Amino acid sequence: MSNSMLTLEYISKAFGPVQALNNISLAIAPGCVQGILGENGAGKTTLMNILFGLIRPDRGQIRLNGQVVAMRSPRVAQKMGIGMVHQHFKLAPALSVTENLALAVGRNFGLLHRTFFRQRITALARRLHWEVDPETVVGDLNVGQQQRVEIIKALLGGGKVLILDEPTAVLTPQEVDELIPAVRSLAEAGITVIFISHKLSEVTRLCDRIAVLRRGEMVFAGPTGELSAEEIAQRMLGTQSAASTLGVSSTSPGPVRLQLSRVCCTVPAAHGAKPLLDNIDLSVRAGEIVGIAGVEGNGQTALIDAILGSLPIRSGVIMLNGRDLRHEAHFRRARQFACIPEDRQGQGLVLSLSLTANLMLRSYRNPEFSRFGLRRVKAWRAQAVGLIRSFDIRCAGVDVPIQALSGGNQQKALIARELHGHPPVILAINPTRGLDIGATAFVLQQLAATRRRGAAILLIHSDLDELLSLSDRVMVMYAGQLLPTHWPAVDRAVIGRMMMGVKPQAA
Ligand SMILES: Nc1ncnc2c1ncn2[C@@H]1O[C@H](COP(=O)(O)OP(=O)(O)OP(=O)(O)O)[C@@H](O)[C@H]1O
Ligand SMILES: [Mg+2]
Known part of the structure; x- marks a missing residue:
């Protein structure tokens, strides 16, 4: 030595x-x-x-x-x-x-x-x-x-x-x-x-x-x-690793939940007025996962921001359950989506708060968790303990600061909060980033189960294998455009080439 x-x-x-x-x-x-x-x-x-x-x-x-x-x-x-x-x-x-x-x-x-x-x-x-x-x-x-x-x-x-x-x-x-x-x-x-x-x-x-x-x-x-x-x-x-069985949606998808029609968005003139989103048409139905493949930086973040309302669009329409979202206040609009964001520490979690408080960020206003504006401590605790157990969040206790959790366990806490309570529409970017193989399989299974219960899921993922294993339909995002594919009737290599900007007919 x-x-x-x-x-x-x-x-x-x-x-x-x-x-x-x-x-x-x-x-x-x-x-x-x-x-x-x-x-x-x-x-x-x-x-x-x-x-x-x-x-x-x-x-x-x-x-x-x-x-x-x-x-x-x-x-x-x-x-x-x-x-x-x-x-x-x-x-x-x-x-x-x-x-x-x-x-x-x-x-x-x-x-x-x-x-x-x-x-x-x-x-x-x-x-x-x-x-x-x-x-x-x-x-x-x-x-x-x-x-x-x-x-x-x-x-x-x-x-x-x-x-x-x-x-x-x-x-x-x-x-x-x-x-x-x-x-x-x-x-x-x-x-x-x-x-x-x-x-x-x-x-x-x-x-x-x-x-x-x-x-x-x-x-x-x-x-x-x-x-x-x-x-x-x-x-x-410490065990045999279980191969995850995901399968595509067994039931046919339901009504359209999220619809984008001809959505365009440009970055301000100071940066050269580049299109961030170029005529995006996209629909996600209840009970289906629409996967978006693409090299990061091709407009994926802008797409999520436009849907949530934090990025103003120049033209086009975004509808949720048949309602035009353009006139809704940003905070009310964002609340209607479950979101697993790209940057867990910056957008998904409040680092100065405890694990429990972070787990409650979506639901603390519900009557079961607050009465006369005061929190119902026992109900909070029970909810946190339940989520920690079902998502196997490793922590020293429910009251520890979220920062004391390992990176992957912070991600698990975020996903537990967002997937809980049967959200009808889920936006997810790289949901398994930083997760170990066991937790990755678990999260993919959770997304599949949420779809079975009728959620409409928009999944943006840089891991092509995971994306293809989970998605019912796949589109490719390149230079602000969304290109449809005939997945699963199309070769994985074709999708890989489309990600590099090669049009399918030329591929
Ligand atoms: N400052 C801290 N206070 C309390 N517990 C902590 C602190 N730092 C780490 N831990 C705990 O120590 C254990 C190991 O954490 P560590 O961050 O080293 O894991 P890791 O192997 O890096 O995991 P990951 O793959 O998720 O990043 C975890 O249970 C974590 O909750
Ligand atoms: Mg770590």
């Missing part, structure tokens, strides 16, 4: 009654890409936060090149060459790339430093074959570009160890294909990379070794090829 560059020894950590980590040991050689797998709440992020100095372990120690080191803070970790890209990014959107990076290393920001940082950023980007403009404001970058900035930030401290916590959860498949060689080139340069993901295929493609955590215990550590995918899943879940 002593010639390994990085060694974690007997690490334990409890949060109240939750034993997040129990006696974890792991040795990682320089230049190794170490994958970490485990279901939601298994302890992956906690272990990395300990390595990065954000959390102090209850027991155990960390060695770098044989020396015991005390990771008292992220600053100490950075000084030792350890960098971390978090599951949820930590950049200031109003500042430029250079300013963000200077802030991160805590330097004062004179002219000399600006030049120095700009050069460092450009040099690091070039090494990874990335185009990064140091003067761009971070808020103008898309998620994939922001992640590159985060990676460069993590390498500024000297780059001996790079921790990537679910980096691919926010990326499009193309961006994943670009990230993987970049990570490999870092490893070839001798940097130790720790890579967390729920996608087995990515881990087996990229990682030299894998470690599997289950409920805070290390249940496997070894070379990547040693276990089959099925065996890894089995270790992660």
Whole structure:
């Protein structure tokens, strides 16, 4: 163990009654890409936060090149060459790339430093074959570009160890294909990379070794090829992984619930008046799932915003159950939809509130939960306990802040709230993002069951396999247009090509 560059020894950590980590040991050689797998709440992020100095372990120690080191803070970790890209990014959107990076290393920001940082950023980007403009404001970058900035930030401290916590959860498949060689080139340069993901295929493609955590215990550590995918899943879940049976809708769909006719929307002239939504025709019936495939950034977010009323449309009509929504107030309009949004922390959850309060955000006004404007505490608690149990939300109690939940469990809480109470129309973007394989199968089954009960579901999903397995009809979104397909009578490859802008007749 002593010639390994990085060694974690007997690490334990409890949060109240939750034993997040129990006696974890792991040795990682320089230049190794170490994958970490485990279901939601298994302890992956906690272990990395300990390595990065954000959390102090209850027991155990960390060695770098044989020396015991005390990771008292992220600053100490950075000084030792350890960098971390978090599951949820930590950049200031109003500042430029250079300013963000200077802030991160805590330097004062004179002219000399600006030049120095700009050069460092450009040099690091070039090494990874990335185009990064140091003067761009971070808020103008898309998620994939922001992640590159985060990676460069993590390498500024000297780059001996790079921790990537679910980096691919926010990326499009193309961006994943670009990230993987970049990570490999870092490893070839001798940097130790720790890579967390729920996608087995990515881990087996990229990682030299894998470690599997289950409920805070290390249940496997070894070379990547040693276990089959099925065996890894089995270790992660502690059971045989159940293949999910979804099936298409057995009953024929009912009346049209949501209808968009010739909807157009443009971005303001300041950005060049680009069409965001270009003549969209779409209908979703009760009891069907309409899937929208597409590379992110082709108008999917605008489509949801237009339906909810937060993005004004230039022309066209949006109808819900035969009623024109144009004249309805935004808040009343949005309330009629269940929505699993793209950005769970920004739009779906209120991070300063407890798990229970977050679970009640849709229903707290119902008479069973409030009387004379006061909340009925027992009813709240019973409702929260029921949802936590049925969605298997792992938490230390109903009153914990939602922020104390692991990323995947936050997502489960959001979905539990939105799918509860038989909502008639559901809008979902990437509902399984950040979920482990068990939770993913569960959520897909829940969506299928909700459809069987007559819900109209609009599903926008960047995971084409999941989208095709669940949808009754599939459309492709490209450059603001919605193109119909003859799914399932059409090849998956044709849909893939349509996503890249190739028209079906030419495909
Ligand atoms: N600050 C905290 N306070 C209380 N409990 C916490 C805190 N941070 C983590 N936990 C708990 O520790 C456990 C492990 O969480 P962790 O975030 O490490 O999981 P994870 O493996 O990263 O999961 P995911 O795949 O969902 O991101 C969870 O049960 C979580 O609720
Ligand atoms: Mg995590």
